[in-house]
Amino acid sequence: MKLTILGGGGFRVPLVYGALLGDHAEGRVTHVVLHDLDAGRLSAVTRVLAEQAAGVPDAPEVSATTDLDEALTGADFVFSAIRVGGLEGRANDEKVALDEGVLGQETVGAGGIAYGLRTVPVAEDIARRVARVAPDAWVINFTNPAGLVTEAMSRHLGDRVIGICDSPVGLGRRIARVLGANPGEAWIDYVGLNHLGWVRGLRINGRDELPRLLADPDLLGSFEEGKLFGTDWLQSLGAIPNEYLHYYYFNREAVRAYSEAEKTRGAFLRDQQAGFYDEMKRPDAAALTAWDRTRAEREATYMAEARETAGAGERDADDLSGGYEKVALALMRAIARDERTTLILNVRNRGTLSVLDAEAVIEVPCLVDANGAHPVTVDPLPDHASGLVCSVKAVEREVLAAAESGSRTTAVKAFALHPLVDSVNVARRLVDGYTAVHPGLAYLK
Template identity: 70%
Template sequence: MKLTILGGGGFRVPLVYQALLSDQGEGRITSVTLYDTDRQRLNAITAVLKQQALSFADAPVVTPTTDLDEALRGADFVFSAIRVGGLEGRTIDERVALDLGVLGQETVGAGGIAYGLRTLPVATAIAQRVAVLAPDAWVINFTNPAGMVTESMLPYLGDRVIGICDSPSGLGRRAALALGLDASQTFYDYAGLNHLGWLRKLEYGGVDHLPSLLADSSALGQFEEGRLFGVEWLRSLGSIPNEYLHYYYFARETLAAVQSVEKTRGKFLLEQQSDFYAETARHPGDALELWQKTRAERESTYMVESREVADAGERDERDMSAGGYEQVALSLMRAIAHNERASLILNVRNRGTLEHLDDDAVVEIPCTVDANGARPITVSQLTDHQAGLVSSVKAVERSTIEAAASGSRATALRAFAWHPLIDSVNTAGKLLDGYVDHLPELSAFRA
């Protein structure tokens, strides 16, 4: 089978390839095509993958290309992992917002809207090419903002596009392990949107163990979300939020923490990865070693501002070694390709699962996956608080999708003004103008 990775020069691609190398099952991926518009990045990642494959006699063949149509033809699966505007764009997303006293995280709030506005036209164009050149392919979307991008591709690909994220499964796994449960046999009643969801039940052996976890202060202190949100707040909620909800529940403190550091996350990653790609170009024989060193530093500093606000300490080593979105992607591919029934938390059409949203709204919920794709599993309904926040952010997502398709400034302004982390229409207008001034892709929204 052929897998095509769009954004094939991206830093996290070797994680996907490593997962493919570990898959020795029948009918596995035998051909990987890497597509990217940046030849230097493509060459660097190709070098890393070749060195990963050295100890595997039957490693999937890697083919790099800068031709999108060539990459798509004959694909059985397409991973979309593009970053329109690169990390340079991410630093702008963050800085414009911070200069106006607003959080600019790349998928949450103002930064996520700006990122979406320039990414959605490219994502929908890709979806249209997939529909023509590889109509039987399954598209697995990694591109952020994942829920928004997946929903924008639905009109062209239908249920053959599925969004993935490792945050929900990681949360569930950590919560289960904190109680000594077998994470692989535990059902996670989780629901919401991408980067905006809650774990409401932790079912093992027919029993919901979440109340026991919430009652055990020691167990809550053993994993990331327990330390991030604190015992009192988690017990008040009666659920465990996705780590990204820290930006909502502790917005003031997180903003202050981000403003106090010399470099934003985007700036740090831009400098770090620029050094990696440049060094790999000079020393291609050391590509894998350079990548491993850079990745370890990247992972250890993930969401560092939020952990500092909560005094949560260093990131748990188990979180960095357990595998992330690449394992979710591999499980999804195998379930579809081999009709191996699996339960995964995915970004799919709602189909009546959450009563507060319409059927076509992309939500992040547990699904049963087999050769027919992903189907939502019945979960408990959102509380009023959860439904209110989810509905507000879904309205923002849809305004962003509409604005990206139409070029309407009024619709783009509405997306900024409606977001819960932006508390002024005047500020929303300044944000839009700031992004227009710094991002050529948004010139259509100029006043």
């Protein structure tokens, strides 16, 4: 089975390949094609994968190309893990927003809108190419903003594109762990949009154990989200939010922490990963060792500003292992081998959430089999959550409209309607600022 990874020179690709190395069953991936526009990054990542594969007799073959059609031809699965504008673009997303006093995080608020505006046209072009060159392939979208990009691609690929994220998986795992349950045996009642969802129940043997967690302040405060949001707020909500909701519930504090940081997250990763890729230019560099060292630092500093604001301290060791690659492997297995499973995924709504239309991409538990991912019926969200979901989905739709029309006016509307942008005038200045630093936004007129 052939897997094509778009953005194959990206830093997290070895996580995916590492997961594939542990799959020895019949029908596994036997050929991985890395595609990237940067031949140097492709070379660096290929070296890491070669060292990972050493001593694994049935390791998937790896090839690399800068030709998109060549990469897609014959693919059974396509992972879309691109970053339009690179980490320099992410750093600029953050800086332009912070200069206006609003959040610039890469998927939330102004930064997420800017990232979406320059990514959607590229993602749609990829979707059209997949439909033409590899019409039987399943596309698994890693590209952020994951829900928005998945919805853009679904307009060309229908249900054959599925978005994934490791945040809900990690959240469910942490809740199960503090409750003394096996995460693999728990049913997680999670619903929302990507980076905007809530766990409302966790059932073990048919019994919802979340009320027990919410009633115990010590237990509730013992894991990441309890420290991040505070036990009182979680008890008020009666649910456990995705960690990214910290940017909504504690927005002033988050903006201040980002503004006072020595470097934004994007600038930190830009400089850190530049160091890794520079090291890989040396023929004698130990590729896997350098990658492991860089990854450990990256994971340990994840959402550092938010945790500092909340006084949450350092991340637990168990939360430093990633997770999205495991979701991707489970998804591929379920589709390719009809190994039916339940995963939290980004898929078209199809009536699952009554407040959104059928084509809206949402993040919910799905039953997955050889025919794809099927969203599970969920209870309605409470009013406060529905309002936020509808508001952010409306912004996503304006981003899609701006990308399609090239309208600067529509782009301004997308920024202005976001709950974390507090002024139409700020929205106009954000569009001016982003178009000045991002060549990929030159299409907005």
